[in-house]
Amino acid sequence: xxxxxxxxxYKITEKSQAVAFWCDPISGHATLYWYRQILGxxxxxxxxxxxxxxxxxxxxxxxxxxxxxxxxVDSTLKIQPAELGDSAMYLCASSLAPxxxxxxxxxxxxxxxxxxx
Amino acid sequence: AQSVTQxxxxxxxxxxxxxxxxxNYSYGATPYLFWYVxxxxxxxxxxxxxxxxxxxxxxxxxxxxxxxxxxxxxxxxKPSVHWSDAAEYFxxxxxxxTSYGKLTFGQGTILTVHP
Numbered sequence: 001x002x003x004x005x006x007x008x009x010y011k012i013t014e015k016s017q018a019v020a021f022w023c024d025p026i027s028g029h030a031t032l033y034w035y036r037q038i039l040g041x042x043x044x045x046x047x048x049x050x051x052x053x054x055x056x057x058x059x060x061x062x063x064x065x066x067x068x069x070x071x072x073v074d075s076t077l078k079i080q081p082a083e084l085g086d087s088a089m090y091l092c093a094s095s096l097a098p099x100x101x102x103x104x105x106x107x108x109x110x111x112x113x114x115x116x117x
Numbered sequence: 118a119q120s121v122t123q124x125x126x127x128x129x130x131x132x133x134x135x136x137x138x139x140x141n142y143s144y145g146a147t148p149y150l151f152w153y154v155x156x157x158x159x160x161x162x163x164x165x166x167x168x169x170x171x172x173x174x175x176x177x178x179x180x181x182x183x184x185x186x187x188x189x190x191x192x193x194x195k196p197s198v199h200w201s202d203a204a205e206y207f208x209x210x211x212x213x214x215t216s217y218g219k220l221t222f223g224q225g226t227i228l229t230v231h232p
Contacts, residue, residue, distance in 0.1 A: 004160070033220075042121075042207050042222030043161070056219060091160055106220060108153075108160035 002026040004109035006092050012115045018080035021112045025074070025094030033106060034067055034077050037089040049075065082116045089113050119144040119210050123223035130198050131231045138193040138226050140208030149211035150191040151220065152182055156204045164206075167191065178202070203230045 005024040013019050025032050030051050035043035046065065048056040051072040060067065064083070069075040079086055093106040120143045130136055142148055149168055153161040165176025172184040182193045191208060205227050209220045 040224070042209070042224050043220075044222070045219055048219065093161075105151075105163055105166060108162070110160045111158075113158065 004094055004107055006109040006112055010113045013082050014117050016081040019082050020078045021090050023075045023092030029094035031095045032075050033093040035091040043091055084116050087116045119221045121208050121210050121223035123226050125226050127227045129229040132200050133197050136195045136198045138206050140191045141189050142210045144210050151209040152193050153207045154204045198230055200230045
């Protein structure tokens, strides 16, 4: 069964350092999402790609976060510099696109747990 | 803007008992509604979804949910809970139009199952 792959699964870093997360969506899924899930809360969308283009990054803290999907397949989310408040689970999801009327099912990866010390 | 409220942060039930998890949404048009389950340290798995049509939706693992437009609710139910159902459950609403399927999640309900 096809799955969304993410790496690393766990990352511990010190504040002010740079971190990067990688996501490989299900083959053929043109839409890719990055969510941040703070402990005790639901996931919150950070950025959404349609192929290689960003279609929504309204909640992405652009002073320190960046995301790219250069060839429209896998994607990288970067934080530089990391802050204590960035400690969270970072989830990647993908869906067939464009999701008709917004109802496309999103398939989630296992996430990357980031701890900033 | 769309929003989702899950009023119960934590629910405890006995194995074999029935379960209902509450979800209320706010959205200006016909919503696309989802329930996801998350085991500790894992990603989210889709349980069921509502797009249109029959308001009673069947999902995996014996779960079902009923869409009630008049109450802006999409409650999740299961007639008999198994110990393996212990997890965190998230309700989400999907945007249509030009929002390209953005999901807004509730804060989640943690389910504990007693033997």
